[in-house]
Each structure stands twice: as structure tokens, then as C-alpha cells.
Amino acid sequence: MVYGEKLIAQTLHDLGVRVIFGLPGLPVIDIAQEGMNLGIRFVAFRNEQAAAYAATAYGYLTGRPGICIAVGGPGVLHVMTGLPHATVNCWPLLVLGGSSETHNGGKGAFQELDAISLLTPHAKLAIRPPDPDTIPKFIKDAYRAAMYGRPGPAFVDLPANLILGTFDVERKKMMALPEAPKSMAPDNKIRDIVNALRGAKAPLLVVGKGAAYSRAETQIRTLVDRAGIPFFPTPMAKGITADSSPYNFSAARSTAMKQTDIVLVLGARLNWILSFGLPPKWSPTVKIIQVDFAADELGKNGGDPELSVAGDIGLVVDQILKQIGTWKWQERNSDYYKALQMAKLRN
Template identity: 30%
Template sequence: MATDTTSETLHGGRLIARRLKAHGVEVIFTLSGGHIFSIYDGCREEGIRIVDVRHEQAAAFAAEGWAKVTRTPGVAVLTAGPGVTNGMSAMGSALMNHSPMVVLGGRAPAMRWGMGSLQEIDHVPFVAPLTRSAATADSPAAIPGLIDDALAAAVGAPGGPAFVDFPLDHVFSEAPDPANAPGVLDGSVGPAADEAQLSRAIELLRSAERPAIMAGTDLYWGHGEDALVKLVEQVRIPAYVNGLARGCVPSDHELAFSRTRGQALSGADVALVIGVPLDFRMGFGAVFGEDTKVIVIDRVPSERPHPREIAAELYGGLPAILEALADGVGPGSDTTAWVNGLRAAETEKLAGEQAEMSDDRSPLHPLRLYKELIGVLDRDAIVIGDGGDFVSYAGRVMPTYEPGCWLDPGPYGCLGAGPGYALAAKLARPDKQVVLLLGDGAFGFSGMEFDTLARHGVNVVGVVGNNGIWALEKHPMEFLYGYSVAADLVPETPYDQVVEALGGTGSQVREPGQLRGALEKALSEDGPSLVNVMTDPTVVYPRRSNLA
């Protein structure tokens, strides 16, 4: 780390870029705007890649996608006014996903503030509720410290977005560079857990005959996957994962389960909830049995009160906590009968899916599509879900073997996130297959980003489940009312031709026999490709969860 205190005078955009580079930032995602030209100039001089998109929403989602794939902060640079507001959905997504990202905004000049400059609006009041920190530079000299503060807020547990905007006159003016290299921030470390709570958890787990683990996104942010596998194997605990924890226990591990989550969590005598909020995905705590002792483990305490009684709470560095549990419990009780029972039930459910996965109907059943997709993907392929029921089916059956290989919008549920995620994923991991699963409704949010993928030569494979409806809304509405409104799209829209017009390649699939060849061809292309698969609109996803 540099200790030289001498400095040189640089313009504000160069100060920003130099600070980003010192923190390890390699790329920014943006859409061109005059308020941020100085930042572009700085990034060009400092060797930070500038990736431009077609809508600021995609730039901000790409920044979150970079964070999700690399576990390092992603950065979006958005012009003033509508540039910033267009990025707000991604900020909300990153807040709920605890994704470390920094949004840098342009801003009307301070010297003219209140006089009605182009796109003059105070971003901070409406961005603040969606971020961990939000600030405006009040001088060029303040810029380096604000970049440091924003990155620290984004990376520090629980993690999330941070925002800084720069008045036009400040970011184009000069100030001394402090010349102290801050170094790359590490969000994987944390304090030690409370000893009394740790002892309580060890005691409960040591005597548990029917333990279960539910792990989620914060396990991934806390780099807890290796320690989790050690705990699972040593104590012989069946493990279930969701969100970014998918792949932290490989899907083919002998103690990895997915189809029997309700049975396991309701029947467990002790449940470890690791990096998962007790929100709608967990039935607000009702997924557990009345007598289940729930142990909550996370990087920091929940920002909301727990909806049910908790037996022990462990907060801090996840690898150390999970290692301490494994070492403290030792072999524990004999869980063989419990594990074998769940495995038998899991096998039965898997067998029940085979009929749908082998269904040769036309238009296709979504599970028939996923059967073929599984057969052509590498073990470390990155799969991105952007859709409703179409992606829900993928979540049921697509295996994940490594951390950072399954990306979906998370609890904020914002459609249109996928192309930005896919762009960032392929730039961050160029040697991996990147497949973007799109509902036909979701394609309408960000389909123009296939132009972005083509211009930058990014070979992402999109797969559209084209059933011509908003299935997540249409089927429940018909169940409730006997009719649906605002839930239909144009059947068989040729989205593949849209992608071809934007510089990619495309194909249509109407019969199951056409699918594998189309997928293999798309994966071999040098640029982006789209496989437009006609799926059956009468297929109803078996939804049970209470979203409210």
C-alpha cells in the first residue's frame, strides 16, 4: 500500500476513477450523459472499462449482477435526473438482496442550483430509502472520501447499494488527489458470535435427531460455503438452499435436498436458518413446526423483528460461526433414519417430475425445455432467471453446483433484471456459459439490451418461454374470479427475429425434438443468441406460497 503523501491536481472525474481503481473496480456500467463525461474521461485514463447499455435500468442491474457473480462491488454511472431515477428499481433490488453496488450520479451544477438547470432535481431524498448511504459532493476535494465511504457502506454487512452524485461544476473542476491508496475492501470477515448463544446452539444441535439447514443469500455474501459443507457433512444435516446460496452445497451432494423442504422444515426438531430472512419465502416463519427450535445465523441481526420465537441467534463472521458449530457438535446424534426418510421422499418427488420432463406435447411443457437445457450445460454454467412461472419451474429443477452460478431478481422480484445480470456475468466470467431464462413478458422490459450484448460481443444465450400470457397473473386471477384482464400478450411473438435485428442470432422451437439442436447451436455462437420456445399457456405452475 502506498504511503506517499504527495499529491497531484486532477479533475473530479479522474479523482473518482482513481479511487475506484484503488478499490479494485475494473468496469463501470453506464448510459451516456453529459453530466458524467468527466467520469468517463477519468475511467479512460485509469484503465477502467466503460460498458454502455440502452437503458439506465440495465446499467444498474449490471452493476448488481457484477456484485452477485464476483462478490465485489459493482458500479453504475448514471446521468442526472431521469438517469438516476431509471436506476432506482435496481437499487431497490440490491437493497433487498444485500448486493454491494455503488451508483454514481450526475447532478445539475451547484453554482446554478435552484435556477432551473437541465435535469435539476435533488436525488438524495428519494434515493436514500433504497440505499445504505446517499450523499452529494460539496466540492471537488470531497470526492475521494465520498467514494471511499460509499464503497465501505456497500460492502459492510449486511451490504447493499450506496449512492453519490456530483454537481457538474464540481466534477469538472480540479482538486488535489490525496494519493493514499485505500486498498480493496473485504466484506467476508466479521466479529465473533456471542459465546453464550454459540453454546446454546451447540447444545441444541448436538442432541437433535431431525436437524435441517435452510441457507440463503447472506451465506454467499459471507463466504460461508466451505464451512457450511463441513458442518453438513460432519453433523449429517440435510441442507436446503435458496437465492444466491444455490450451489454453496452442490446439487448432487448426498446431503443436498430441494423437493422436500416443507417436509424437512416442518418436521425438524432443530432448524438452522443461515443467511435467510423469515419473509414470505419462508412463510413468515410458519414453514417450521410449532416445536421446532430455530437457530438464526447471519452476518448481522435482522432489520425486521423475527415473526416467531428464536432459540438462538448467532451473528458475525459466518465461516468462523459455522466452523465453531461443526467442531463443537462433533458427530452429534444419529440422523441416518431422518436423512434416509427425506431422501426416499425426495426420490419419489423426482420420479413424479419425470413425466412432465419427458412430456412431448407441442407447445412445450416448461419442464420439457429444462430437461434438454440441463443436458447441454457445463457444470459451472451461470444460469439467470428473469420471469414469473417460467423461471419458477427452472428454480424447481435446474441444478447448481458452484456458488455464484444462479442469479434471479430475489425478493424484490423486478422483471427486466436479467439482461443486465447476464451482461455482467459474462464480462466477469468470460470462460463460462451464461444462459438467460426469460419469460416472454420479461423480454419486453429489457429486450433492447440484446443490442448491448451484440455491440460488446458478449455471447449470452437467451431462452424465452413464449406462452403468450402473463402466467403468474392470468392463472391465479382466473382461479379467483373466473376471468382475467391485462394478462395476455400476442401469441408466438417472434422475439428471435427481434434479436436478429439487433445483431444477434435467433431460432424458434415448436417441437421438443428441435430443442436440443437449437440450444447447442446457440451456445456455439460468438455473440448473443435467443432460442424462442413456444410453451403451453394451459400449464399452471403449482403455486402454494403466500406472497403477502
């Protein structure tokens, strides 16, 4: 016989979970207690919203889903803000929500709420195990959904009778999931990108938070130093490359966007942060080459779908480095470079 909360905690531990964020409350607090018995750290908050945000940050920094537990009813409503936050940022998040007993459904049970219907539009996967035997599989499926493909939020609804009950369920150790599969770009597309950079009169690199998520610091720093191409990071990508780099033109961002003819965007979406890749902030004739792990981002707004590629930022930059060889941009006397320098000094 096994308690439901122990079965849940064991499943999380098997998957490699070592930190849980949440707010102590019935019935989910028993999951946290069983987790602590297994060596999982429980970080408590005073509001589920803060716990969800912390879990999304943990997912961003580790590349594996941050786990947030929430009580039913108002707890689920509070944690709900974390789901679109994870969706928009493409960060892996798994929310485990407690709910009222299944046999009391429709009777006005304590904090009764149809969380599945509420959260389905906002999660990659929202599910409720129908019985104790399916608890490990459902949690693993949600964990995988949050991490694989475009990362995002997943939700598992856990009724109180499944958490607090005792069941005759055979203990089957779950295998930890490997990291999400990574892809590379076709060689001919890499060749086209390198040729475009070599032929540019005013090249630019833009480094986004997707590059940080991919942990592509080494590859991008090597590319910047070797090729000597002007660059700037988006806010969430600061630290991938040094602020002190002579090629960092964050202080001349507007000038760079306006005057560049070829820009390689590494892991940044063409949203409001980058003025959607469209005039008047960007030149009407600029070619914007996107590298993103989500193929549906390619060609959005001002992106060039012919030159853009889907793939892991680190692996794709490695491919670019191999093809670019020892080439270095040499237009230090160009009007473009002089304008960048003047704007940088002025700002």
C-alpha cells in the same frame, strides 16, 4: 490543475475499482473515459436500470460495491430501481449520478433534479460533495457505507461543474479499504447450538444466499458431510452444496419444514421464501436457529432469539465444526428420515 472527472476516476481506482457499469452520457461519460485510461473496464448498457442490476450482481459476487454511473434527471430515475433491489438483497452498490451545475440550481437547468432528496430514503448514504477538495472523501465514505455493516446502496451526486471543471487540488492517493470486518459468535452460544443439534430427533439445515455472500462453501460442505444432517438450499444458495449430495432434500422441502424439530438457518432470512418460519408450513414447536451477519434479523418471525447468533457464516460454521467434533446424526431409521426419503422419491 486536475479535471474533476480525473479526480473521481483516480479515487475509484485507488479504492480498488476495476469495473464500472453505466450508460454513456453527459456529464458522467468523462468519468468512464478517465477510468478506462487508468485500466478500469467500462461496461455500457442501454438503460441505467440494467446497469444498476448488473452492478448489484457484481457486488454480490465480489463482496465489494458494484459501481454504477448514471446521468442526471431520467438517468437517476431509471437507476433508482437498483437501490431497493440492493437494499432488500443486502448487496453493496455505489451509484455515481451526474447532475446539473450547482450555479444553475432552480433555473430550469438541463435535466435538473433534486436527487439527494429523492434517493435519501432508499440509500444507506446519499451525499453531494460541496467542493472539489471533498470529492475523494465523499466517494470513499459512500463506498465504505455500501460495503460495511449490512451491505446496501449508497449514492454520490456529482454536479456537472465538479465533473467537468479544472481545479487546483493536491493529489492524495486514497488507501484501498480492507474487506468488511467479520465477527464470530460467543463460545457458549456455539455450545448451545451444537447441543441442540445433537439432541434433535429431526434436525435440518437451511443454506441461504448469505452463506454464498460469505463464501462459506468449504465450511458448509464439511459440516454436511461430517454431521450427515438433511439440508436444502434457498434458490440463491444453490451450488454451495452439491445437488447430488445424499443429504440434499430440496425435493422434500415441504416435508422437511413441516417435520423438523431443530433447524439451523445459515444466512437466510425468514421471509416469504421460507414461509416466514411460521405455521402451517413449519411445525408450531420447531426451534429455528438463525446465523446471520445482521443482528437485527435474529428472532424475526419464527426465529429463536436465544439460540440465534450474529456473525460471519464461514467463521461461525468453523466454530460449530470445532465443537461438533466427529458427531454424526444417526437417526436413519426414524420416521422423519423415512418421510424425507419417500417425499424425495415421490417428487
